[in-house]
Amino acid sequence: MTSPEVRVLVSSGRHPVSGRSGAAREDARAVEMALALAGEGVTLLHAGDPADASLRYYLGMFHEVPGLPSVGRVGRLDLLSMPAESDATSLLAEQLRHAGASLVLTGMRSEIGEGSGLLPYLLAERLGWNLVAGVAAIEHCDSESATILQALPQGQRRRLSVRLPCIATVDRAAPAPRQSAHGPARRGQIRVIEPQESAGVALDEPRGQWRFEPARVRPKRLKVVKGGSARERMRAAASTGGGGGGRVLSDLDPEAAADELIRYLESERVLQ
Numbered sequence: 001m002t003s004p005e006v007r008v009l010v011s012s013g014r015h016p017v018s019g020r021s022g023a024a025r026e027d028a029r030a031v032e033m034a035l036a037l038a039g040e041g042v043t044l045l046h047a048g049d050p051a052d053a054s055l056r057y058y059l060g061m062f063h064e065v066p067g068l069p070s071v072g073r074v075g076r077l078d079l080l081s082m083p084a085e086s087d088a089t090s091l092l093a094e095q096l097r098h099a100g101a102s103l104v105l106t107g108m109r110s111e112i113g114e115g116s117g118l119l120p121y122l123l124a125e126r127l128g129w130n131l132v133a134g135v136a137a138i139e140h141c142d143s144e145s146a147t148i149l150q151a152l153p154q155g156q157r158r159r160l161s162v163r164l165p166c167i168a169t170v171d172r173a174a175p176a177p178r179q180s181a182h183g184p185a186r187r188g189q190i191r192v193i194e195p196q197e198s199a200g201v202a203l204d205e206p207r208g209q210w211r212f213e214p215a216r217v218r219p220k221r222l223k224v225v226k227g228g229s230a231r232e233r234m235r236a237a238a239s240t241g242g243g244g245g246g247r248v249l250s251d252l253d254p255e256a257a258a259d260e261l262i263r264y265l266e267s268e269r270v271l272q
Helices: 025-038 053-059 088-099 119-127 182-187 230-238 254-267
Strands: 006-009 012-014 021-023 042-048 076-081 103-107 130-141 145-151 157-163 166-170 189-193
Touching: 006 025, 006 088, 012 025, 012 053, 021 025, 021 053, 025 042, 025 053, 025 103, 025 130, 025 166, 042 053, 042 088, 053 076, 053 182, 053 189, 076 088, 088 119, 103 119, 119 130, 119 166, 130 157, 145 166
Parallel strands: 006 042, 006 103, 042 076, 076 189, 103 166, 130 166
Antiparallel strands: 012 021, 130 145, 145 157
């Protein structure tokens, strides 16, 4: 049985703590799944800035791992050059339509940008392909169909049989990706593809109307106490948990009492 032609859609990621750019965690799991499934028959695909250095991380995953199918020493990535304000859907769909791939893997959502997770659905709709979301493993794949293990809530799994071509989004329940090696990352081939005028690079018009601002810390929920008398519930809700660290306020006029309540809610980040 010949290995299927697999394409993996990859994107730039961002470390949740340091904020440094790198590989997206779910996309890296998709690359790992593709390498274990198809070995050398894997090509990466990205639409964006050719100067993005974080894409080399994925090429560094193309190295041998004991117990897994052998992988060629040189990874391949097709990069569709595209401005940040453009819509990648049309370019990716046109490339996949002519690439001859039968299975496309990608993460559930991106870590930079919109992060809505709609791109795989838009591509499947435009191409007329099947789509499976939340893939934890691919048990079998040939030229016509694939047997997929889908991740469900609370650790449950569901086995699906889907006809190819198909787009599958990889869940965080999938096997962890291998480490990226510096040598294969440097030797990896990136082919920059300039879109033709007939391809029609469409601008993302809704994005141009958005307003971007720094995210705020979400308000913290107050502790809800059930049962007991009204006085006991009020005492428990006002307690700081520090054993005597609270204050008792009495004989306040309504305006002063309201100021104290507002000050307390701001200290608990309920009000911003």
